[in-house]
Amino acid sequence: MSSKYKDIDPQETNEWLESIEDTLENHGYERTRHLLETLISFAQKKGARLPFNTNTPFLNTILPGQQPEYPGDREIERSVKSIIRWNAMAMVVKANKETPGIGGHISTYASAATLYEVAFNHIFKGPDHEKGQDLIFFQGHASPGIYSRAYVERRLSKENLHNFRRDLSKEGGLSSYPHPYLMPDFWQFATVSMGLGPIMAIYQARFMRYMINRGLMEETGRKVFAYLGDGEMDEPESIGALTLASRESLDNLVFVVNCNLQRLDGPVRGNSKVIQELEGSFRGAGWNVIKVVWGSDWDELIENDMSGLLLKRLEEVVDGDLLKYVVMGGAYIREHFFGKYPELLETVKNLSDEDLASMNLGGHDPIKMFAAYSEAINHRDGPTVILARTIKGYGLGEAGEGRNITHNQKKLNENELLSFRDRFDLDFSDESAMKAPFSRFEKKSIEYKYIKEKRKALGGSLPIRQDKSAPLKVPPLSIFQELLDGTAEREISTTMSFVRLITILTKDKNIGKHIVPIIPDEARTFGMDPLFRQLGIYASKGQLYEPVDSEQFLYYREAKNGQILEEGINEAGAISSFNAAATSYSNHGIKMVPFYIYYSMFGFQRVWDFIWAAGDMRARGFLLGGTAGRTTLNGEGLQHQDGHSHLAAAATPNIKAYDLSYAYEISIVIHHGMKEMCEQDKDVIYYLTLENENYKHPPLPKGVDEDIVKGLYKMRSTEKPIIRLLGSGPLMGEVLAAADLLKNDWGLEPGIWNVTSFSELRREAEEVERWNLIHPEEKPKKSHLEKRLSKHKVPTVAVSDYVKMVSEQIAPYVPGKYYALGTDGFGRSETRENLRRFFEVDRHYIVLTAIRALAIEGKLDISKADEVIKKYNIDPEKPSPITV
Numbered sequence: 001m002s003s004k005y006k007d008i009d010p011q012e013t014n015e016w017l018e019s020i021e022d023t024l025e026n027h028g029y030e031r032t033r034h035l036l037e038t039l040i041s042f043a044q045k046k047g048a049r050l051p052f053n054t055n056t057p058f059l060n061t062i063l064p065g066q067q068p069e070y071p072g073d074r075e076i077e078r079s080v081k082s083i084i085r086w087n088a089m090a091m092v093v094k095a096n097k098e099t100p101g102i103g104g105h106i107s108t109y110a111s112a113a114t115l116y117e118v119a120f121n122h123i124f125k126g127p128d129h130e131k132g133q134d135l136i137f138f139q140g141h142a143s144p145g146i147y148s149r150a151y152v153e154r155r156l157s158k159e160n161l162h163n164f165r166r167d168l169s170k171e172g173g174l175s176s177y178p179h180p181y182l183m184p185d186f187w188q189f190a191t192v193s194m195g196l197g198p199i200m201a202i203y204q205a206r207f208m209r210y211m212i213n214r215g216l217m218e219e220t221g222r223k224v225f226a227y228l229g230d231g232e233m234d235e236p237e238s239i240g241a242l243t244l245a246s247r248e249s250l251d252n253l254v255f256v257v258n259c260n261l262q263r264l265d266g267p268v269r270g271n272s273k274v275i276q277e278l279e280g281s282f283r284g285a286g287w288n289v290i291k292v293v294w295g296s297d298w299d300e301l302i303e304n305d306m307s308g309l310l311l312k313r314l315e316e317v318v319d320g321d322l323l324k325y326v327v328m329g330g331a332y333i334r335e336h337f338f339g340k341y342p343e344l345l346e347t348v349k350n351l352s353d354e355d356l357a358s359m360n361l362g363g364h365d366p367i368k369m370f371a372a373y374s375e376a377i378n379h380r381d382g383p384t385v386i387l388a389r390t391i392k393g394y395g396l397g398e399a400g401e402g403r404n405i406t407h408n409q410k411k412l413n414e415n416e417l418l419s420f421r422d423r424f425d426l427d428f429s430d431e432s433a434m435k436a437p438f439s440r441f442e443k444k445s446i447e448y449k450y451i452k453e454k455r456k457a458l459g460g461s462l463p464i465r466q467d468k469s470a471p472l473k474v475p476p477l478s479i480f481q482e483l484l485d486g487t488a489e490r491e492i493s494t495t496m497s498f499v500r501l502i503t504i505l506t507k508d509k510n511i512g513k514h515i516v517p518i519i520p521d522e523a524r525t526f527g528m529d530p531l532f533r534q535l536g537i538y539a540s541k542g543q544l545y546e547p548v549d550s551e552q553f554l555y556y557r558e559a560k561n562g563q564i565l566e567e568g569i570n571e572a573g574a575i576s577s578f579n580a581a582a583t584s585y586s587n588h589g590i591k592m593v594p595f596y597i598y599y600s601m602f603g604f605q606r607v608w609d610f611i612w613a614a615g616d617m618r619a620r621g622f623l624l625g626g627t628a629g630r631t632t633l634n635g636e637g638l639q640h641q642d643g644h645s646h647l648a649a650a651a652t653p654n655i656k657a658y659d660l661s662y663a664y665e666i667s668i669v670i671h672h673g674m675k676e677m678c679e680q681d682k683d684v685i686y687y688l689t690l691e692n693e694n695y696k697h698p699p700l701p702k703g704v705d706e707d708i709v710k711g712l713y714k715m716r717s718t719e720k721p722i723i724r725l726l727g728s729g730p731l732m733g734e735v736l737a738a739a740d741l742l743k744n745d746w747g748l749e750p751g752i753w754n755v756t757s758f759s760e761l762r763r764e765a766e767e768v769e770r771w772n773l774i775h776p777e778e779k780p781k782k783s784h785l786e787k788r789l790s791k792h793k794v795p796t797v798a799v800s801d802y803v804k805m806v807s808e809q810i811a812p813y814v815p816g817k818y819y820a821l822g823t824d825g826f827g828r829s830e831t832r833e834n835l836r837r838f839f840e841v842d843r844h845y846i847v848l849t850a851i852r853a854l855a856i857e858g859k860l861d862i863s864k865a866d867e868v869i870k871k872y873n874i875d876p877e878k879p880s881p882i883t884v
């Protein structure tokens with residue numbers, strides 16, 4: 001501001017400077033600081049917005065004179081809001097009366113009702129709006145209020161409300177929190193794992209810009225709103241990506257933080273002020289901050305505060321005090337808040353204790369909230385956060401208003417129900433109120449007509465989740481022909497195969513532009529840098545500089561319509577981008593296919609909660625764990641070597657996980673996945689582990705396409721093998737080598753199978769087993785495993801570069817004894833060869849296991865096992881990799 005401002009009176013400026021200098025000289029820093037702070041807050045209070053400090057006074061950002069006229073009928077809106085409050089409370093109370101322990105949050109929505117109701121009536125654009133639908137991340141535990149509004153709007157029935165938290169009830173339940181998986185026509189975003197909502201909302205807003213800048217979507221002014229708890233803001237994910245939003249000038253993004261100053265156990269910041277702290281963080285990160293602290297009842301007192309004493313007092317008290325005032329009432333407030341300074345006490349002498357107790361707060365005042373929303377949605381060039389002061393459990397009185405007990409408080413006694421009724425002027429007889437009935441307005445009532453008209457004008461009811469996306473034509477498998485043909489003598493890694501595949505895919509004229517490659521700063525590690533030039537890296541500002549490598553062919557090319565989302569070292573952000581792209585079919589009506597490739601170790605164990613949310617949101621896309629495999633990634637050591645992500649993947653219901661050995665497997669699995677996502681509208685995520693070991697890739701054997709997808713196919717076998725080896729991913733090489741040793745050194749010829757997915761095999765086998773269990777008299781079905789392996793009840797040795805439990809998943813379904821080799825234990829930096837020996841998964845251990853298995857079967861003498869140990873220098877004294 002100062003640089004742009006033309007000094008119209010330099011002499012006056014000088015006089016100000018001189019007096020500051022004077023004070024500094026005569027009274028020191030303390031006095032000077034005091035004077036300046038007083039000047040700044042005075043100016044701010046008078047409406048001057050001074051941008052360069054992180055905090056403004058503990059007052060509303062928007063002055064009363066700057067508030068727009070309220071566009072609604074306050075009285076009707078209040079009756080609607082009151083009945084919505086009532087039903088939201090009654091849902092939880094009833095649910096817990098009928099089924100003790102079913103849970104539910106009463107007090108969150110009670111604090112947030114006005115935040116939502118003002119927006120439902122005047123702000124949120126619905127699905128039929130000519131400018132398109134806004135996207136709303138509802139605060140998870142405010143769900144009862146959102147259901148209650150849907151009931152009052154007649155979108156849900158009384159039975160539905162009765163079945164809150166009873167997902168399995170016959171008529172269909174209402175899920176505890178926003179779960180699109182359970183209510184796919186209603187909820188859009190999974191928010192209740194706190195911290196995920198805020199960062200996903202930021203990346204959703206950014207992804208909308210990406211779609212617009214790439215010409216896939218029109219800019220129509222759609223917004224992303226995220227409703228968040230003040231306690232939730234303590235999650236690192238909540239504030240970790242704030243600067244991305246300002247850097248990307250996301251004026252399509254509005255956060256609304258429900259500052260009731262409490263979380264579950266107690267105050268969010270008892271000893272300071274959470275609103276001021278959040279203001280500092282958001283302003284520091286470049287956001288437009290609108291504080292809505294005080295309601296209209298405070299306007300006059302604040303305006304008349306000439307001495308600044310009121311502001312001084314407001315600045316002095318901490319959140320712990322403010323919470324106490326809510327609970328203790330007017331006389332206490334008079335004595336402890338205003339009473340600290342006699343002059344301040346004077347200013348409230350005409351107000352009764354009741355008046356003092358009922359002075360409303362900003363987040364409960366529709367006028368203040370509407371002013372905040374109007375400014376937020378019209379703000380340009382950056383994101384806005386509204387920090388709204390509310391009271392947790394508002395209206396619950398003794399039953400939990402502002403108290404620390406609110407979460408456990410699920411039942412209201414009769415008196416509490418009656419006082420809730422009185423507080424909101426509800427029209428129930430005593431007898432009726434005590435039963436906590438659900439209630440809504442008649443269809444012909446003015447209230448019903450009013451809310452329906454308001455929603456109609458704004459484009460229809462919310463929340464709503466739809467899929468209006470057209471199918472995307474997947475090209476034939478033959479576009480990957482070069483990968484299906486194998487590499488002959490050339491040695492490459494599975495990662496390189498994948499990079500080739502995505503290069504081919506993005507060139508396809510039909511589906512190419514729908515592919516979204518996402519990478520957190522590892523593109524060069526994976527050899528994906530050629531894509532920089534071909535596809536460009538998305539940058540909303542284009543490329544304002546000449547890159548250092550501009551002379552080179554593969555330079556770092558940023559572009560406004562770039563296709564790659566290069567997220568930097570930011571897995572939480574990258575997976576949030578994945579979630580946005582993977583749900584684009586429903587949120588934007590356009591199918592996109594994200595391929596998020598990352599260091600495998602920094603996937604599941606770092607962002608599994610987001611992956612779980614992706615499942616909940618019915619996401620579709622590909623996760624690629626690069627540099628995977630505990631022994632295949634050799635030099636990087638303990639914190640890098642992933643030998644367990646497949647366990648996590650196996651436990652995630654919507655994930656189909658594959659550990660692949662050859663380029664043709666990758667092509668077939670990805671092609672199949674794309675068909676499911678783009679043509680068959682299946683809500684699936686494929687997880688592929690890719691490795692960096694170079695070897696030759698054979699051509700696709702005949703007739704195994706389907707088996708590759710199912711999880712197991714035959715590599716080679718004699719008519720009647722006496723033992724079976726199962727290999728997976730890069731360890732297939734050791735299995736093949738072991739087979740050669742078995743043949744050449746011991747005269748045994750095993751059957752060799754390649755397992756592309758242990759988890760898919762297990763799932764299918766379990767489904768078959770379940771069917772057989774509940775259809776005891778019918779002809780039993782056979783699983784893929786049984787069909788392929790049951791002819792020979794011989795021992796099986798399975799080896800993967802993952803912990804043994806990964807390959808043991810299928811043990812119950814494989815005929816004959818099952819021996820698993822795996823990489824349990826912490827990783828090490830070493831050569832690949834030494835690592836495989838250390839983890840006891842190399843060819844020699846495979847041979848030893850096989851020979852011993854045959855000895856146990858009585859097919860060989862046990863002394864053979866000892867011969868193996870000697871021949872291959874296996875050290876029986878070597879400590880176990882799990883214990884060292």
Ligand SMILES: Cc1ncc(C[n+]2csc(CCOP(=O)(O)OP(=O)(O)O)c2C)c(N)n1
Nearest residue numbers: 108192193194229230231232258262263264
């Ligand atoms: C990641 C995560 N941790 C813990 C919880 C459990 N939990 C549910 S509500 C809640 C308190 C929320 O406080 P706040 O964000 O201030 O919301 P309020 O209810 O006060 O509006 C907690 C800890 C959760 N849902 N998610």
Ligand SMILES: [Mg+2]
Nearest residue numbers: 230231262263
């Ligand atoms: Mg809170």
